Amino acid sequence: MKCQIHPENEAVGTCTSCGRPVCQECVVEVKGKNVCRECLASGKGIPSKQGKDPNTAFLLELIGGFLGFLGLGNLYVGRTNDGILRLIGWFIYLGMSYVLIVALSAVVIGIICIPFQFALQIGIPIWSAMKLKNSLLQEE
16 A cells, blocks of 8 residues: 555555555654644644543533534634634624624514505594594584
């Protein structure tokens, strides 16, 4: 088997993160596992901090996301960049979506109110004119 990055070299194993065959030049051993330099550079091959429970990370990310704090699970396991990006991005998305929802709701309510407005705009002057006419006729 040949290295995916250096096809002239024989592979000494596969990357446990991406599964590609890697040669001696490309492989880095991290906590007893073979990881290619690309995965290591992108952070994929770095195991989570010791003592960080995946279930806790899952719950923090899930519940935090429901409450508007997406990214807490990433922050918990030490993936600070991902956590902060998700947290800020989620705040921005939620803020924009709720502003849009309120604006669209106002538009829908406004559209629903148009017939009532027209009825009042036509009906009240008719009522007022008739009331005035009747009162003038009664004075005669």
